[in-house]
Each structure stands twice: as structure tokens, then as C-alpha cells.
Amino acid sequence: MCLAVFSLKAQDTYQVNGVKDERPGIHAFTNAVLHVDYQTVIPNATLIIEKSKITAAGDGVNIPKGAIVHDLMGKHIYPSFIELSSDLGLPDKESSRGAGPQLAPTTKGAYNANDAIKAYYDAASHFTVNTKDAEKLKKAGFGAVLTHSKDGLVRGTGAFVALGTEAENLEILKERASSHFSFDKGSSTQDNPSSLMGAIALIKQTYLDADWYKNQNKMVDLSLEAFNNNKNLTQFFDAGGDKLNILRADKLGDEFGVQYIIKGNGDEYQRLAEIKNTNATLIIPVNFPAAYDVEDPLDAINVSYESMKHWEMAPYNLKKLQDAGVEFIITSDGLKDLSKLSEMLEKAIEVGLKEELALKALTFTPAKTIGMESKVGSLKKGMLANFIITDGSPFKKDTKIFENWVQGNINSYKDISEKDLNGKYDLTIGKLDFKLQISGKPTKPDFHIIENDSVKTDVKSSVDKTLVTLSFEPKDTVNATGKIRLSGWITENGLNGKAEMADGSWVEWSAKRTGDLEKKEEKKEDEKSAGDKEEPGKLIYPFVAHGLPEKPTSETILIKNATVWTSEADGVLEATDVLLQNGKIAKIGKNLSASGARVIDGTGKHLTPGVIDEHSHIAISRGVNEGSEAVTAEVNIEDVVDSDDINIYRQLSGGVTSAQLLHGSANPIGGRSAIIKLKWGYGPEELKIKGADKFIKFALGENVKQSNWGDRNTVRFPQTRMGVEGVFEDAFTRALAYEKEWKTYNSLSKKEKANASAPRRNLEMETIVEILNGKRFISCHSYVQSEINMLMHVANRYNFKINTFTHILEGYKVADKMKEHGVGGSTFADWWAYKFEVNDAIPYNAALMHGQGVVTAINSDDAEMGRRLNQEAAKTIKYGDVEEQEALKMVTINPAKLLHLDNRTGSIKVGKDADVVLWTDHPLSIYAKAEKTIIEGAVFYDLDKETEILAGIQSERARLIREMQGDKKNGKATQKGKPKSQIIYHCETEIENYSSLK
Incomplete structure (x- = not known):
């Protein structure tokens, strides 16, 4: 574990115990690939910071006198990430329920009649620096978070804070940055609400009460007063649970003229069209599920069809949102291990998420959402010095984050002096000349001597920080015979040192870099063979077993020669035709015809209203x-x-x-x-x-x-x-x-x-x-x-x-x-x-x-x-x-x-909705099966296709099981499957914790 080093900044209002640090705190980062923002990259750039701010960024920047220079040749500088779903530094919620029902609130004071309405909660007032949790976030690349209470239906305000370790009033960047809502009543032990619909109704009533409260003088309600004061802030809604909650949250907001920033569940692709229509900016988790351990067929039975499909489709969620034009923010919330963030994002990028949009969703968009885009999210003059230094894209699991600078303070996690030696070199050992190639990881590079076009010699190597030890035996004996041993160090332009030849003599050696290694040319998408990457299974609607790849649509259907139970005065009509057209019952009679109609033979069958x-x-x-x-x-x-x-x-x-x-x-x-x-x-x-x-x-x-x-x-x-x-x-x-x-x-x-x-x-x-x-x-x-x-x-x-x-x-x-x-x-x-x-x-x-x-x-x-x-x-x-x-x-x-x-x-009559059922037998017989169930002219159940559907489900499950077995065989993490239970509601069904249910 590397130590974090801070250039402490004394606050003007605080007395300094000791000598005040008057150093200018100017740092110059040179020769870096500078990612100014998600769409601007400057190679070989310089970034200048003074104390907590950026003073210059770009190429051709003059280095101020007295600056500490950091040569970042081969390194990248990115804006530090921003987390908008966090309760960092806030006290844990407490909850204790008594033995009986609790009808009244327990919060002391002039507060709301319901304990789940906590609009008065102010994160800035409760925030304390939490070094341990902040450190985990910084290691993952974050420099600032929007911290807010995750307790209650109306959760009060959030504070935007930097991930430093100084006094709280230096870390808080914006004390009232946001207002927060959810469908989870949290620590409230009050009976109401006891259901999701109750939670929604209570939030609606709170909006109405807050409007009424503004113009009344009968009572004081500090919760409603705070609610009104928070209306001018960016409004966030945590709609976790499933994708339908996004639609519910947006519908609630529409009722009161509020466009929420909505936190989803990672399954938005399952209702993408409806979610796109909300026009909401979404906060999306990337806690993609691990494959299920399905080696034992009985264990496999415990994994639902939709869970299997979601395992495969979850990494595509961001790509689907991207392609649909939905604006989103990425959150690490939900990841048990924050170090897995880059791995999750690498998966998303592998399946089509654009890297620049991933960076935008972690920097610019979250900053813009809370009105802080002039301070964070980019690396421009006047902005906070919040940036990470890496050896490549932060969206690859093998990329190293060497340092994360927060408000101009350094947090070191890897040895930045570690040099990436990969490339081509001219190697000179005394009077001998060779071609040298170095490849592999910086911590464990591979050395190869290229003696001619056909001779490649492996080199035994050891690299310890800047010290290098090499040994090899040339295969081309014209140049030399016997083993050559080299000892030296890494320099700015290559390597050099002393070499012991096979005869025991010592000579000087050096390796000068001449260029990059040739990259292996990737096959274009249309050149990839079908076996390169199997496409995921198709989306189904809804995303459960028996879901359909296309939503049923109304057809022109002519049902011929059926026994028609009209449920009208006409009674039962034998050998009768019924035409369904434009979602309605168009004609009833004998020997009907219709151009382009789908004809269904109803001979021996019975047609009834739905x-x-x-x-x-x-x-x-x-x-x-x-x-x-x-x-x-x-x-x-x-x-x-x-x-x-x-x-x-x-x-x-x-x-x-x-x-x-x-x-x-x-x-x-x-x-x-x-x-x-x-x-x-x-x-x-x-x-x-x-x-x-x-x-x-x-x-x-x-x-x-x-x-x-x-x-x-x-x-x-x-x-x-x-x-x-x-x-x-x-x-x-x-x-x-x-x-x-x-x-x-x-x-x-x-x-x-x-x-x-x-x-x-x-x-x-x-x-x-x-x-x-x-x-x-x-x-x-x-x-x-x-x-x-x-x-x-x-x-x-x-x-x-x-x-x-x-x-x-x-x-x-x-x-x-x-x-x-x-x-x-x-x-x-x-x-x-x-x-x-x-x-x-x-x-x-x-x-x-x-x-x-x-x-x-x-x-x-x-x-x-x-x-x-x-x-x-x-x-x-x-x-x-x-x-x-x-x-x-x-x-x-x-x-x-x-x-x-x-x-x-309810009956078969011309002009009514085409809601009918074709039965295989007398509709009141225990032997009758619904062969086709039709709603407004669309076939929503078809017995003739049921065998095909079941076979498709079985085949898809088998394919997914093979895929998951492949993950396990390749050493990837797996999880044990659990049966998915469903509460079947009846009139008297009461539940203890609606928040834990779908």
C-alpha cells in the first residue's frame, strides 16, 4: 500500500500550530497525453497547477519558475471521476421497531406527520471526512462525490465534496447541490407506507402539502419548509429495484412538473423504448452479475431464465442506452469491490460502449448535472486540480492509476517512476550491434534480440525499478560466441551500462529507442468470423420466460366456420365466420372473406369473448x-x-x-x-x-x-x-x-x-x-x-x-x-x-x-x-x-x-374490441384449451406456438449454461444460483418489507 502525500493548505480562519507553509505549490506535468475532457485529447501536453487550481493546460505551455516538474512521458492524465450516488461521510441510519404497530411519527420536533419525509436532512451539516471510504474511491479514480442520505422517501439535500483528508469545510465544494427522493422509506418504523403504491401516494401528497404550506399560517412543519426550499435544486430520484421504477418515478415527476435525474438498476435495456421517452438523465450502475455456477444440473434449475439472460445482457446496457441517445451517468454504487470498476467498464466497452462516452459519463455529465462543470469534470484553466495519472485507458482492468490528485494534493498508488520500455531499440555491446525488442507489462517486460530476419533470441531479464540485468547467448556465431551478461539502468532515452563478454572482458553497452512495436492489426468487424464472438440472445418483451422477441400487433384475422358464443341476444351461432380488423370486430356472418387476412380454420372449435x-x-x-x-x-x-x-x-x-x-x-x-x-x-x-x-x-x-x-x-x-x-x-x-x-x-x-x-x-x-x-x-x-x-x-x-x-x-x-x-x-x-x-x-x-x-x-x-x-x-x-x-x-x-x-x-358484436378466444373444445368443458387468445386483433397467446416457444426457452437456457460453464472453466468468478420466489397476492396479503420486493 502506497502512502498518500498531501500538501496541506492552512485555512485563513484557522490558527496554524507551527510554521505556516508559504510555498507556492506549483507543479508542472510534462510530456503527457492530456485528456482535457471526454472529447479533447492533446498528445505531449503540459498541465500546470498551483495549489488547488489548474493554471494552464495544453501544448507549448511555459513552465513557471520554481515549479516542481513531473516528466510523464508515456503517461496519460484524465479528469478524476465524479460519483453522484454516495453517502460518504454521513452517519449510518438507525432503525428500531417496537412490538406493535406504529401509527404516529417518532421524530421529535415540528416535523412532518410521516418519518419517511426527511426533507430537512442536510448532508453538509452531517458530513465528516471518512478517510477509509474515500481512499477506496480515489484508488478507483474518483476525485469528488455527491454525498447524500440514502434514508427515506424524501431524503433532503446532498453536498458535493472532494475526496481529500483535510477539514470538512475545505472538502465541501457545494453545500446544497441536490435534493433526493426514493421509493424506500428506509429507517422509518412508522407503518405507513407499507407498500410501493403507498410510498408513491405519500410523495404525491407531500408535494401538494408543500404547495399548500407556502400560503398558510396555521402551523409549522420544518419538513415541508425544507421541501419547498429544496425545490430549486437538482432533483434526484433513486428508483432502484427494477426498470419499471424509472417509469414510475418519471410519471410522478411529470405530475408535478419535475424532471428527475433517475438512478436505475442496470436493466434499462429491457424497457428501453419506454425509458427513452422519459427524457430523463439516468444514473446507471455497472455491477454486472458474475456467471452462475451451473455445473450441477440441479443448481442450474435454481437459476431463472431471466437471470441467465440478464447475466449475458447486462454489459450491453450502457451500449443500448448510448445507441438510443439516452444521456447517462455511470455510478460505482452497487459494486462490492470498487477496484472492479475498470473491469466492468472494459466489458461494456468491449461490447460497444464508446470510450469517450464512458469518460463523459464519469466526468462531464455528472459535473454538469449539479452545476459544477466550471469546477470539475474537465482539465481547463481555473478548474480544480482533480486528475488521475495512468499508463493508459482507465477503462481497462490492467491499466494502472499511478496517482490521483485531488484539489492539488497528491495520492500515490503506484510507482510513477516505473517506465514502460515497450518498443524497438538499437543495442550496441562494445563493437557488436543488435536489434532489441521489448514488450509485455512494465513490471515484467520481455526482451528479445533480433539478430536477423529469421533469428530471434530470448533474453533472460530482471528489472528492479531503474536497474536492469540481462543475459543471452547469440545464435549468430559470426558476431559472438558464448553468453553475454549485461548490467545497467534505465535512462531517459533508453538503457546503458556494463557488459561481461563470454571471454570475461568488460565493455560498455547501450540501447537507444528507435520506435514503437508494430501493433497487431485487428480484423474489421465485417471480417471477423462467426466464431470470434457469439452474439448475445435476442431481447424479449417482457424480459422473462415466454417473453416475445416482438410485441404482438393487431392483424386482420378471419376466423372461419367456428361455433361462436356471442354473449349477446344472438346466442350461439353455429358454423359462423368472424372478421377482426383494425383491432375491432368488423363482421360476423357466413362465408366471409377479406383481402390479406390471416385465415384461421375454426371448424370444430369454439369462439368466445375474452x-x-x-x-x-x-x-x-x-x-x-x-x-x-x-x-x-x-x-x-x-x-x-x-x-x-x-x-x-x-x-x-x-x-x-x-x-x-x-x-x-x-x-x-x-x-x-x-x-x-x-x-x-x-x-x-x-x-x-x-x-x-x-x-x-x-x-x-x-x-x-x-x-x-x-x-x-x-x-x-x-x-x-x-x-x-x-x-x-x-x-x-x-x-x-x-x-x-x-x-x-x-x-x-x-x-x-x-x-x-x-x-x-x-x-x-x-x-x-x-x-x-x-x-x-x-x-x-x-x-x-x-x-x-x-x-x-x-x-x-x-x-x-x-x-x-x-x-x-x-x-x-x-x-x-x-x-x-x-x-x-x-x-x-x-x-x-x-x-x-x-x-x-x-x-x-x-x-x-x-x-x-x-x-x-x-x-x-x-x-x-x-x-x-x-x-x-x-x-x-x-x-x-x-x-x-x-x-x-x-x-x-x-x-x-x-x-x-x-x-x-365482453361479447362478440360488430364494433366492439376484438378481444376473443378460440377454444379447442366446448368453452365450459374441462378439456377445452385456449388455442388463441386475441386482444384488439393481436394474438397474445397461441397454443400452436407453445411447443416451439418452450423448445426455444430450453435451447436458450442450454446455450447460456454452456457460456457460464465456459466462464468457470476460464477461471472467472461465479455465483451460486438461488431460486427466484414470487409472492402470489390475495386480498389479505400483507408484507413486512415492500422495499425488498420487486
Whole structure:
């Protein structure tokens, strides 16, 4: 380990203990290849620094009198790197959770109501020099970092600091450089938020609260005050976890007119088009995964398909971003060993990242991002003397960083006097002349005597700093015989010393450099053989097993001679053709034709509308419940749609084309829902049904009063069924008061508004007001008749209607009242007796509600059941003798009616969306398979291609396993594979740590 040497600079405000150092501190670095910035390189240049600043840089620079001259012949000078994702020098976060729920904040003082809102945190106030961690960064080439707290949703300000070891007020270059956000609540032990959607909602509400706070005089909130003060800073968002979080962070920023600098996860290539459209500058880690140890086939089974593909594709991420024109910054954050940075970047450059863009992403772009480009990131007059001295590109793992100068202070890591001797030489030993070639590493060069065109003699050599010992025996005996031994030293222009000849006599010798070695000519890209480098596997959408190389697109499809179940008054049509065109059902009839159409023979097969699941929890990221409070109407499943969930594909294989993704049942008033089409391969926004009515999840029963949550959950209200009614009454009463307050304010004249404060916007109340005004509709988790009656009475009192009682199991007891209220029922076909409050459930429930004229649907509430809703519908025939067509309607047009989508989908009718399923058999048969599942005219599942797809997955896995085995054979690091688990959400699913989930 080399010692770091510093030219200490006394601060003007500090007393000096001893003699003040008045030396000018001028250094001249000559004969270097100077990389002024990422696009300007000057060979044989001079860099002049005085104390902490650069005073001159370029060729033809005069060396000031008294300067210490550093001859850097053969060396390179680059700007030191800049790290924007660091918490260097900040104290560790502390967290300790009590035994029970924590509903209130614990932060002492006039701070926010939520401990995860830490906008008041000021990194500059907490920063202390951390020599140990700074040293690791400097060895990797960094000269400055943006340090900030990595704790909380709103994390306060960051400070831009140099990596020196002097007093903190000399190392801080910009005390308020940035403002930081994340989706991780960090050390906060407050229950809220308990989900990703809760975190997003809390950040949104904080933006609204901060705007309101500026114009009110009722209270002091130091968190909101700091939040407003930080708005003029560069805004950073750590969206780690997966690439979809980048889209979520950007969407949140767009809502409030903020363009975040977003830290990603290294998998951006998987959703590149959507990420490019954010126009965000990204901070990208380069912690590429090591190959998995797959020698044991059972170990290989533990490695998921997407993990294998990501191992291969991760080094291409930066190249893909580069080619797409996305601006990015490279971070070392995430690397367990900072010394691996150059190795990771070498991999990225090998697969197409341009070296100048790598340098830009570590110097100029991070400097520009925080408004420090006039100080760091380049090597120009007046800028800080932050630079590294290397023996070549810093993006090669074998390159040495000799020195890293930070604010004009030297940090030495390798012996800079070590000379690269590689080249051609004229060797003279006494009266003998030879040609000498030196190649290899500077620490261990290889010497070869070239006696003539055909004779090359190896030289035994030893190099110790500047001392050289050589010995060889010429093969050309005309010149000499016997062994010649040379001893000498390295000089400015070559080598010289004394030589002992074979006869024992001594002579002078010297080797003068005459030129560079010839470089081996690299084959041009088009000349490389196919075996030089195997191309990586193709991208798939989504980036999981069964992902597709191309997103399905709408086709003109003519399905001929099928049995068509219309779910309309037309009933079942035998031997009928259906034309799908421009995403719609264009024609239904006999003997249809269409130019250029893809014709599918439906003979012996059945065509139905796509199955619709009124109650699903698939395709949701990091938590289905925000159960931290009794009312969480502010949270929204639309914010956390997971387009990469394999259950989308699995349910397509069961004929499902649309689903309502519901919040869970942890609280009486839960979150808003998302209604999607299962467009496998498309991004989250493309799955959402545009223009669909808005819904929200309410819940009744055991879950909401926490009777099945365990003994520690006895704090949050409500704890009884009558308390649940109290929550509804309170929420709607507050919503009416909220609406009145806004109506009063909006009725004021412009002049009156100027002298009044606007009411505080409340996302929770706004959502409940939407219910009161018929702009949002309730889907309520329900079991027991008494509570079903109660909620209908509440709705009547507040003059709105319940839309749906979902998975209702005692609906048969109150079906007449449901019909009178106008509420629909979505139920399980035959789930009962799995907990106390469903002991009275019966499998005749659906038939009895249907018989009373209630719009009745069969739902899943379960990822597995969602694959066979056609069979669940068939059970109503066994239990209740429901007519076949009516049974099918319970998973097609009836859920469409409940979701207010029946004018668009749910039946086969001209003009409706082309959402249909072609079955191999009677659609209510247990033998029926979905042969083709079509959404808006695009085939998203094709049974005929499934064998080919599975074979492709198997073949690709086998190829990747061979590649990983090759890495292990070549001595590269490997990691042990771990099974990838997935939480399958149900209504009652609660998670302890949403931040650890995808």
C-alpha cells in the first residue's frame, strides 16, 4: 500500500500550530497525453497547477519558475471521476421497531406527520471526512462525490465534496447541490407506507402539502419548509429495484412538473423504448452479475431464465442506452469491490460502449448535472486540480492509476517512476550491434534480440525499478560466441551500462529507442468470423420466460366456420365466420372473406369473448395492501402495474383478456384499482384501458378489523364490525365537508381569493368525493349479510350506489336487496368454509343471485384460479342448473358490465374490441384449451406456438449454461444460483418489507 502525500493548505480562519507553509505549490506535468475532457485529447501536453487550481493546460505551455516538474512521458492524465450516488461521510441510519404497530411519527420536533419525509436532512451539516471510504474511491479514480442520505422517501439535500483528508469545510465544494427522493422509506418504523403504491401516494401528497404550506399560517412543519426550499435544486430520484421504477418515478415527476435525474438498476435495456421517452438523465450502475455456477444440473434449475439472460445482457446496457441517445451517468454504487470498476467498464466497452462516452459519463455529465462543470469534470484553466495519472485507458482492468490528485494534493498508488520500455531499440555491446525488442507489462517486460530476419533470441531479464540485468547467448556465431551478461539502468532515452563478454572482458553497452512495436492489426468487424464472438440472445418483451422477441400487433384475422358464443341476444351461432380488423370486430356472418387476412380454420372449435376477471391481484409490484391506516383512498394500483408478471401470460393461456387489479382487503377503504388488458410484452401504461371508469376497493369483515392479524395488531381502528361502519360514516362526512370547503373557496372572486388561503388538497378526500359524485365506483370485499346490508344503508344515506360486492359469499341471502339497490355480485364458484365468516357460503350462490336478476360474475382473487375461470363458470351449471350461455356470461359480458366496459368488450358484436378466444373444445368443458387468445386483433397467446416457444426457452437456457460453464472453466468468478420466489397476492396479503420486493 502506497502512502498518500498531501500538501496541506492552512485555512485563513484557522490558527496554524507551527510554521505556516508559504510555498507556492506549483507543479508542472510534462510530456503527457492530456485528456482535457471526454472529447479533447492533446498528445505531449503540459498541465500546470498551483495549489488547488489548474493554471494552464495544453501544448507549448511555459513552465513557471520554481515549479516542481513531473516528466510523464508515456503517461496519460484524465479528469478524476465524479460519483453522484454516495453517502460518504454521513452517519449510518438507525432503525428500531417496537412490538406493535406504529401509527404516529417518532421524530421529535415540528416535523412532518410521516418519518419517511426527511426533507430537512442536510448532508453538509452531517458530513465528516471518512478517510477509509474515500481512499477506496480515489484508488478507483474518483476525485469528488455527491454525498447524500440514502434514508427515506424524501431524503433532503446532498453536498458535493472532494475526496481529500483535510477539514470538512475545505472538502465541501457545494453545500446544497441536490435534493433526493426514493421509493424506500428506509429507517422509518412508522407503518405507513407499507407498500410501493403507498410510498408513491405519500410523495404525491407531500408535494401538494408543500404547495399548500407556502400560503398558510396555521402551523409549522420544518419538513415541508425544507421541501419547498429544496425545490430549486437538482432533483434526484433513486428508483432502484427494477426498470419499471424509472417509469414510475418519471410519471410522478411529470405530475408535478419535475424532471428527475433517475438512478436505475442496470436493466434499462429491457424497457428501453419506454425509458427513452422519459427524457430523463439516468444514473446507471455497472455491477454486472458474475456467471452462475451451473455445473450441477440441479443448481442450474435454481437459476431463472431471466437471470441467465440478464447475466449475458447486462454489459450491453450502457451500449443500448448510448445507441438510443439516452444521456447517462455511470455510478460505482452497487459494486462490492470498487477496484472492479475498470473491469466492468472494459466489458461494456468491449461490447460497444464508446470510450469517450464512458469518460463523459464519469466526468462531464455528472459535473454538469449539479452545476459544477466550471469546477470539475474537465482539465481547463481555473478548474480544480482533480486528475488521475495512468499508463493508459482507465477503462481497462490492467491499466494502472499511478496517482490521483485531488484539489492539488497528491495520492500515490503506484510507482510513477516505473517506465514502460515497450518498443524497438538499437543495442550496441562494445563493437557488436543488435536489434532489441521489448514488450509485455512494465513490471515484467520481455526482451528479445533480433539478430536477423529469421533469428530471434530470448533474453533472460530482471528489472528492479531503474536497474536492469540481462543475459543471452547469440545464435549468430559470426558476431559472438558464448553468453553475454549485461548490467545497467534505465535512462531517459533508453538503457546503458556494463557488459561481461563470454571471454570475461568488460565493455560498455547501450540501447537507444528507435520506435514503437508494430501493433497487431485487428480484423474489421465485417471480417471477423462467426466464431470470434457469439452474439448475445435476442431481447424479449417482457424480459422473462415466454417473453416475445416482438410485441404482438393487431392483424386482420378471419376466423372461419367456428361455433361462436356471442354473449349477446344472438346466442350461439353455429358454423359462423368472424372478421377482426383494425383491432375491432368488423363482421360476423357466413362465408366471409377479406383481402390479406390471416385465415384461421375454426371448424370444430369454439369462439368466445375474452374472459374478464373482475377481481384479480396479478401484475402488481411490491404490495397489494396499504394496510397501515383505516382509509387509504389516496393509493392507486395504477401506479404499480407490473407488466412483467408471468401470471399475465399464464392467464392468457386460460383465455383471460381483461382484469381489474384490486387493492387488498386490509382496511375498510382501500386503494384505487387498475383495469388492464393482458397485453403481454407491452409496458405498464399500455396495459391500462384508456378511458375506463375509475374504481376503488372497499372491504368488510375479519380482515379490516384485524381479527386475523395476530395479537400485536390491536391498535389501529377499527377493531370491531360496528367500528367499520364508523369508518365509512366518518370518511363520507369528512368528504362532504372537504367538498363544501372547496366549493366555498372556488366561489370567491379573484380579489377575495387573493386575501384567502386555498384549502389543503387531500388525495384521500378527493377520491371519496369522486364516489359521492358518481365519478368513482366501489368494488367491495364482502362475506356476511349483516355487513352487506350495512354498507348499502350507508350508501343510501350518502346518496350513492355500491357498484359491486366482490367475491360475495352470502349474496344469496340478500339478493333481493342487492337487486333493489342496483349492485352487482362477483363471487367464487365454490370456495367456502376456509374461515369462520364464510361458513354459510354455498356453491349455489351465483345461481341464486342470478335468479334474482343481479348482474353476477365469477372472479378469481387468485393467480391460479384466474387460469381456469371458464371452468369456474361451468360450476354454476352443476350447482344451480344455470343455462350454458348464462354461465359463460358470468366471465365475459357480466364482469364487463360490472366494470362499465360492456360497450367495448365482453361479447362478440360488430364494433366492439376484438378481444376473443378460440377454444379447442366446448368453452365450459374441462378439456377445452385456449388455442388463441386475441386482444384488439393481436394474438397474445397461441397454443400452436407453445411447443416451439418452450423448445426455444430450453435451447436458450442450454446455450447460456454452456457460456457460464465456459466462464468457470476460464477461471472467472461465479455465483451460486438461488431460486427466484414470487409472492402470489390475495386480498389479505400483507408484507413486512415492500422495499425488498420487486
